[in-house]
Amino acid sequence: MKKIYPTKLKIGDEVRIIAPARSMSLISKESREIANKRFADMGLKLTFGKYIEESDDFVSSSIESRIKDLHEVFLDKNVKAISTVIGGFNSNQLLRYIDWDLIKNNPKILCGFSDITALNNAILAKTGLVSYSGPHYSTFGQELYFDYTLEYFKKCLLSDEPFEIKPSDSWTDDKWYMNQKERNSIKNDGWLVINEGKAQGTILGANLCTFNLLQGTEYFPEFPENTVLFIEDDEMSNAVTFDRDLQSVIHQSGFENVKGIVIGRFQKVSQITNDLLIQIIKTKKELNNLPVMANVDFGHTSPMITFPVGGEANLEVENGKIKLEILKH
Numbered sequence: 001m002k003k004i005y006p007t008k009l010k011i012g013d014e015v016r017i018i019a020p021a022r023s024m025s026l027i028s029k030e031s032r033e034i035a036n037k038r039f040a041d042m043g044l045k046l047t048f049g050k051y052i053e054e055s056d057d058f059v060s061s062s063i064e065s066r067i068k069d070l071h072e073v074f075l076d077k078n079v080k081a082i083s084t085v086i087g088g089f090n091s092n093q094l095l096r097y098i099d100w101d102l103i104k105n106n107p108k109i110l111c112g113f114s115d116i117t118a119l120n121n122a123i124l125a126k127t128g129l130v131s132y133s134g135p136h137y138s139t140f141g142q143e144l145y146f147d148y149t150l151e152y153f154k155k156c157l158l159s160d161e162p163f164e165i166k167p168s169d170s171w172t173d174d175k176w177y178m179n180q181k182e183r184n185s186i187k188n189d190g191w192l193v194i195n196e197g198k199a200q201g202t203i204l205g206a207n208l209c210t211f212n213l214l215q216g217t218e219y220f221p222e223f224p225e226n227t228v229l230f231i232e233d234d235e236m237s238n239a240v241t242f243d244r245d246l247q248s249v250i251h252q253s254g255f256e257n258v259k260g261i262v263i264g265r266f267q268k269v270s271q272i273t274n275d276l277l278i279q280i281i282k283t284k285k286e287l288n289n290l291p292v293m294a295n296v297d298f299g300h301t302s303p304m305i306t307f308p309v310g311g312e313a314n315l316e317v318e319n320g321k322i323k324l325e326i327l328k329h
Contacts, residue, residue, distance in 0.1 A: 001128040003310055005328070006081075006109045009158050011043030013080040016073045017137045018049040020066050021088030021115040025055040031141025031177060038140045038150070042158070044081075049073065052085055060090055067097045074106045081157065086138040087114030092213050094119070100126040109157060111306065112136050113298070114234065117210040120309040122219035124204075130329070132156060133206040133230070133298065134306030143180040145172055148303035156306040156329050165296070165305055165324045167191055173268050173301045190295070191324075192274050193317050194281045197291035199260025200314045200327070201226025203307060207299075208233045208245045215252060221310075223254035228313045232264025232299030239276045242266075243283075250286050260291045260315040262324065264299030291317040296324070 009015070017024070027035075039046050049069035054061035073082050095118070104127035110119065111132040120131045134156065135149055142149075148168045155163040170185045202224040205211050208231040214220035229249070233242055249255065266272045274294075281292050293315070298304045307313070312328035 004104070004107045004127065004129045006107045006130065008160055009044065009081055009109065012045065014045045014047055014078050015039060015081045015083055016047050016049060016076070016079045017052060017083050017085060018066075018069045018073055019052040019061065019085040020070060020091045020094060020119060021084065022059050022086050023055040023061060024048075024052040024085045026059060026086060027138050027141065028177065030180065031138060034143055035137055035140035038146075042154070047079070058090065060088060063093050063097060066094055070094065071099060071102060074103050074108065079108065081109035081111065083137045084110075084112030084116050086136050087112070087116060089115055091115045092118040092210075095122050095219050103127050103129060111157065113304070114207050114300065115210055117206040118213060118219075120206060121204065121211060121214055121221050124310040125219050125221040128310070130308045130310035132306050132308055135304060139304070142176050142302065144176070144183050145170070145185060145302060148297065152305040156308065156326065160329075162325060162327045165326065168297045168303050171265065171297065171301050171303065176302070191322055192277070192294040193320065193322060194278055194292040194294060195287065195290055196317045197260065197289065198316050198318070199226070199228050199291050201228050201259055201312065203228050203230055203309055203311050203313050205230045206232065206309060208242070208249070209237070212245055212248050215248065220252070223252070223257040225257050227258045228260045228262065228315055229258050230262045230264070230298070230307060233266065233270070234300045235267045235269050237266065237270045237272070239270075239272050239280065242270075242272060243280045246280065247284065250284060255286065258290065261287065262296055262313070262315065263292070263294035265295050265297065265301045267300050291315050293317055293322060293324070
């Protein structure tokens with residue numbers, strides 16, 4: 001399938017906020033004000049989907065409401081990019097109801113992470129449109145420790161230039177939305193090299209347990225001849241669940257096309273240590289000859305990079321030196 005790269009953002013462009021997973025009702029007034037200012041400071045105009053404040057027993061809205069907002073934003077010629085409110089558990093409910101031709105014929109930026117992984121990869125599989133795993137609208141509501149996240153958002157969505165990813169100086173794993181002032185910054189020890197080697201190819205993946213929801217369906221993207229798999233998991237993950245979720249991907253047809261793996265940083269509650277992660281990777285013979293690196297700045301800790309699902313990455317891990325680049329996005 002031919003890939004479609006959406007046009008990058010520029011000053012004055014309109015960004016629409018929609019809620020394909022959980023509702024905007026979760027987001028505090030304080031976080032909204034901070035997020036709105038961050039977009040304004042980039043010179044971007046925000047508009048909001050009609051149904052994003054709806055909230056049911058699952059703190060979401062109906063499939064019908066979410067589909068209406070999704071279709072409307074792709075049809076609106078004034079909107080250049082879509083930012084999701086927050087993640088959740090139910091984006092995959094939408095897949096059978098999406099007008100894929102509408103999306104293919106009206107390509108634009110879609111950015112979010114976690115549960116939005118279902119949309120990222122299904123959109124690629126059904127239309128060829130490259131979308132982005134990166135901060136939600138709600139993520140922009142962080143008052144502190146946001147510079148790194150903002151830097152890579154701009155590099156990926158406001159420029160066509162290739163860029164190299166470097167480790168953040170520090171990271172956090174706290175409920176920042178509960179108390180914006182008291183944050184616990186942790187020194188970043190850098191990336192973990194598990195296997196050395198080189199890989200260059202198409203990026204697939206993002207949130208692993210959500211990616212796996214697409215297995216066996218028309219929405220699971222084929223592994224291109226050269227694939228670099230980006231994976232991370234959330235607070236419900238532990239060594240056992242991550243191991244079996246990764247094994248499940250390895251069993252998929254075409255996995256032999258995966259030439260490298262980049263793993264995002266785990267949350268502390270997962271109790272997945274470097275030693276445990278190395279043990280998981282080393283028990284899988286299919287990964288023996290692939291470069292594998294971990295503790296990269298994406299996933300459910302902060303800060304995070306933005307990367308293109310369907311875009312191109314270059315990974316070099318040799319003699320203790322690491323280079324990770326986003327080539328085409």
